[in-house]
């Protein structure tokens with residue numbers, strides 16, 4: 089049995105579906121069962137969906153029973169109240185690792201992040217780096233993945249640009265100088281690498297950076313999104329310090345803001361792989377982030393976009409409002 093934490097998340101629901109396709113038995117651990125039932129509807133009958141909270145170690149032991157492999161995906165990119173990078177990204181990982189060890193789990197896959205390091209200036213990347221250090225010292229048979237930004241129909245990066253473009257008729261603001269570099273990697277390729285590593289013991293004890301076939305600047309990403317939408321905008325560069333107060337207000341007012349202060353920080357950091365394990369280790373031909381592959385963005389509209397920012401469920405994201413969660 090494979091226990092997947094964060095199974096209803098963006099990477100999670102894609103991974104669970106791929107594991108089911110590969111004939112693997114899956115226990116999907118989620119925080120929000122309603123969201124999981126929406127996102128995993130098509131495979132619900134073939135998996136076990138359980139509710140667990142990585143910040144509550146006592147909720148984990150039960151779900152480790154009969155499990156030989158744990159795939160740990162839970163992390164937050166936006167802090168809210170008690171849901172901090174430290175409690176969820178770092179301590180949550182510690183709790184899952186400890187529970188896995190106590191239960192005698194044989195294999196552990198950890199989802200890290202390209203650029204994550206315990207000494208990073210970004211608190212988000214720092215928490216992910218410390219979590220991976222803990223995994224690496226755990227004594228478990230671990231493998232870790234460090235993707236650059238992941239794109240696909242449910243992503244929260246390229247799709248945010250697409251939604252904002254739909255809402256800005258003439259001018260589109262480019263954050264900073266637009267030169268920050270990314271290597272967008274397709275979600276299907278990321279989960280493929282993870283599934284491959286399960287049956288490949290040579291991946292044990294290794295961390296793999298995963299990237300797409302091209303390095304693109306933020307401005308180039310926006311250009312491709314504009315092409316995918318078949319539209320154009322006057323692009324205006326807005327310095328980060330000018331955007332900060334606006335983003336701070338947005339963060340207070342909107343339940344699901346499109347941009348947050350910590351995401352602004354991340355936009356300033358290069359997110360490019362040194363060695364792309366997707367190709368060099370897993371032999372996957374990465375799907376390019378090109379307009380022809382982004383057709384799904386055309387379905388976004390201003391109404392669903394506004395609804396999403398205000399926390400309403402949308403079909404393309406599967407997001408369930410905070411009010412419905414508990």
Ligand SMILES: NC(=O)c1ccc[n+]([C@@H]2O[C@H](COP(=O)([O-])OP(=O)(O)OC[C@H]3O[C@@H](n4cnc5c(N)ncnc54)[C@H](OP(=O)(O)O)[C@@H]3O)[C@@H](O)[C@H]2O)c1
Nearest residue numbers: 094096097098099118119120141142161162163199237238
């Ligand atoms: N998306 C990217 O571009 C990207 C790039 C590199 C690495 N990653 C890594 O990939 C992993 C998955 O990211 P994602 O984009 O799929 O994020 P996501 O969609 O936000 O999924 C994360 C899931 O974690 C769950 N979760 C949060 N707090 C929890 C808690 N206390 N206990 C149990 N579950 C909790 C949430 O489940 P509920 O909603 O059910 O509570 C959420 O669905 C993360 O480790 C992230 O750092 C992502």
